[in-house]
Amino acid sequence: MRTILLGPPGAGKGTQAETIVNEFSIPHISTGDIFRSNIKEGTTLGKKAKEYMDQGLLVPDELTIELVKDRLLQDDCKNGFLLDGFPRTIAQADALEDALKSMNQSLDCVINIVVSAELLIERAVGRRVCKDCGQTYHVKFNPSSKEGICDKCGGELLQRKDDTEETVSKRISVYQEQTEPLIEYYTNKGIIINIDGEKPIDEVSRDIVASLRSR
Numbered sequence: 001m002r003t004i005l006l007g008p009p010g011a012g013k014g015t016q017a018e019t020i021v022n023e024f025s026i027p028h029i030s031t032g033d034i035f036r037s038n039i040k041e042g043t044t045l046g047k048k049a050k051e052y053m054d055q056g057l058l059v060p061d062e063l064t065i066e067l068v069k070d071r072l073l074q075d076d077c078k079n080g081f082l083l084d085g086f087p088r089t090i091a092q093a094d095a096l097e098d099a100l101k102s103m104n105q106s107l108d109c110v111i112n113i114v115v116s117a118e119l120l121i122e123r124a125v126g127r128r129v130c131k132d133c134g135q136t137y138h139v140k141f142n143p144s145s146k147e148g149i150c151d152k153c154g155g156e157l158l159q160r161k162d163d164t165e166e167t168v169s170k171r172i173s174v175y176q177e178q179t180e181p182l183i184e185y186y187t188n189k190g191i192i193i194n195i196d197g198e199k200p201i202d203e204v205s206r207d208i209v210a211s212l213r214s215r
Ligand code: AP5
Pocket: 007, 008, 009, 010, 011, 012, 013, 014, 015, 016, 030, 031, 032, 033, 035, 052, 053, 054, 056, 057, 058, 059, 060, 061, 064, 084, 085, 086, 087, 088, 092, 123, 124, 126, 127, 128, 136, 137, 138, 139, 141, 142, 171, 197, 198, 199, 200, 201, 202, 204
């Protein structure tokens, strides 16, 4: 299955990706995670990406598109993939379509997680991520059993640098301007699945898996 998770910052893309990739045995490709691991490792790409990410802006298409194209050529993507946070602009969506065409592939569907703007800030600001294994929690909606400590590996839970109220607001407006047009783009292609992302995490997971299975 070749699919995309679309949705605003804090909609639950990363959270739902975990269930989807387990259920369908496909790799999870999150451009945000790739950039963050480059920042952690101090690579040239990481240094460039950080300038934009810290401000809540999109990393330029020139840096993002090649990265994803290379990733899709890797062996584990042969039988499908789940893209999370890519594409985020019409130019990225066009580039993805061309890249897939050149591999004789096409997208099966696009999962659009719908959450109203009012809920997004609380979700992002309350998010905590394990510094060692990357597991995501939420102080209110999905807390770890011991505050500040990862249930899975005992690692320390940290807040993402771009999860301040100010930067999240900026990310939401960037999403509305540059990414939201993709909803119409994929609706016109007839491959969008709209999912109510305001329900509890496990209900959203159930809805997504059921829609993917029924296609
Ligand atoms: P990225 O890392 O992709 O961030 P984002 O799109 O802003 O989305 P988030 O990761 O913040 O949210 P999410 O939807 O994954 O939510 P989550 O599941 O964690 O991108 C970061 C930056 O990288 C961008 O700003 C940009 O600079 C750059 N970038 C990345 N891709 C790019 C691209 N293609 N082009 C250019 N630049 C790019 O959930 C959030 C919280 O809510 C968690 O705490 C979770 O526990 C909780 N939660 C989840 N679901 C529910 C629920 N149903 N009910 C209650 N709580 C919930």
